[in-house]
Amino acid sequence: MNRRTLLSAAAAIALALPVSAQDDPLKVGFVYVGPIGDGGWTYTHNEGRLAVEEHFGDRVETVYQESVPEGADSERVMSQMALSGADLIFTTSFGYMDPTLNVAERFPDVKFEHATGYKRADNVSTYSARFYEGRAVLGHIAGRMTESDVVGYIASYPIPEVIRGINSAFIHARKANPDVQFRVVWAYTWFDPAKEADAAQALIEQGADVILQHTDSTAPLAAAESAGGVIGFGQASDMAEYKPTPRVSSIIDNWGPYYIDRVQAVLDGTWESTDTWHGIGEEMVVIGEITDAVPEEVRAEALALRDEIASGAYHAFTGPLNRQDGTAWLAEGEVADDGTLLGMDFYVEGLTGDIPN
Structure with missing residues (x-):
């Protein structure tokens, strides 16, 4: 087997492996509608992001953008995250629904999680709390x-x-x-x-x-x-x-356990598009x-x-x-x-x- 064939085989194996088996950390993005210091909605989503960092350590890198208006600006931010190498992007407001679908269609290899929406795709999950x-x-x-x-x-x-x-x-x-x-x-x-x-x-x-x-x-x-x-x-x-x-x-709103679970699914190579609506019983509320x-x-x-x-x-x-x-x-x-x-x-x-x- 020549060198080019060996390199091609190695690349194919790397692509087939779950993210956790590769050297680079999983890059996870978060798009926020308000400032992380709002004391409410965005604050708790950011607490979930910090829980991801604490749980996974150097296996994961997180990035975020705060105070992103719902509409065209959010689509631009999501696209930039995808272009910068994000593997998984959480979009955390209802008005991000259509922008999330639009960006997901352009980046089929990136996984998206949209909070409080109802539109899904093969690479877009939805989640909310009761x-x-x-x-x-x-x-x-x-x-x-x-x-x-x-x-x-x-x-x-x-x-x-x-x-x-x-x-x-x-x-x-x-x-x-x-x-x-x-x-x-x-x-x-x-x-x-x-x-x-x-x-x-x-x-x-x-x-x-x-x-x-x-x-x-x-x-x-x-x-x-x-x-x-x-x-x-x-x-x-x-x-x-x-x-x-x-x-x-x-x-x-207790987002940390859900975020950790979905990041783990990407690392394991088991992530699928799902619809989650949990409440007090599951301690999301x-x-x-x-x-x-x-x-x-x-x-x-x-x-x-x-x-x-x-x-x-x-x-x-x-x-x-x-x-x-x-x-x-x-x-x-x-x-x-x-x-x-x-x-x-x-x-x-x-x-x-x-x-x-």
């Missing part, structure tokens, strides 16, 4: 602790993930307190502390003494603290600097510490609800439930199917106001 499970628990606390019977909710964008969260929080707040009303403000941003603070202040002026949020900064908690007598919750991360009050608990500002009875109720959801004994969307217009949705004991939840574009009965187009 945040609505955590919002059920926080909704219960909100319903039990409001004295004004007005709960404010700062929503980001009118997409199914956010609408699910509003519905879940409201259902469980209303179960805990039949008189509770929700006021929803659409901020049209994932991360903008000034807008979030303004939204929180507007809700407080409308009588809300509890603030829930599906935006990423700590600004709503700062507004609650300044107002006095208003409580809130950590979003995506613990936001522990505001406890024991106004932050009385939190919904924490975690309820943060419930502080002493919450009465012990309410704390016990919230933890019992968390445990029922985790075990599968209870589903956050269990009938009887009607749509906002009063038409039947779920009969007594009927559980919502994932397809409906994933495409949710309606409010449940009792919520006021319209969902923006």
Whole structure:
């Protein structure tokens, strides 16, 4: 066998081996919609990246780009990562969905993981968490602790993930307190502390003494603290600097185990395109510490609800439930199917106001 044949054979063997069998570290990219210091969504994704580095050491090299707008800019960033040798790229916001598919088509040898989306390809997986499970628990606390019977909710964008969260929080707040009303403000941003603070202040002026949020900064908690007598919750991360009050608990996104598992699959050569949607039971959604500002009875109720959801004994969307217009949705004991939840574009009965187009 001549030298050229030997080199060709060696190259073929190298290509056939899993990444872990080659000398170069696996290069893993992360595209973030906000800054890593946002204290919420992007912060927890970056914590997942750091967990990957700690777990794999020099077998893996990670790179990231923060504050990447959803749209053409994200496509450019993903392309640059792929061209720079990234083997696996995590794109961590809903609005990256089509850009991820576009770049993946141009780089079929690169593997992509898109957070909160629903479009897949041979080299594109999707993953998300059942945040609505955590919002059920926080909704219960909100319903039990409001004295004004007005709960404010700062929503980001009118997409199914956010609408699910509003519905879940409201259902469980209303179960805990039949008189509770929700006021929803659409901020049209994932991360903008000034807008979030303004939204929180507007809700407080409308009588809300509890603030829930599906935006990423700590600004709503700062507004609650300044107002006095208003409580809130950590979003995506613990936001522990505001406890024991106004932050009385939190919904924490725990991405590290998933990221480690998917990186390991690439290293092993076993990665396949999958769709993952985990919740409290799999500990992708975690309820943060419930502080002493919450009465012990309410704390016990919230933890019992968390445990029922985790075990599968209870589903956050269990009938009887009607749509906002009063038409039947779920009969007594009927559980919502994932397809409906994933495409949710309606409010449940009792919520006021319209969902923006």
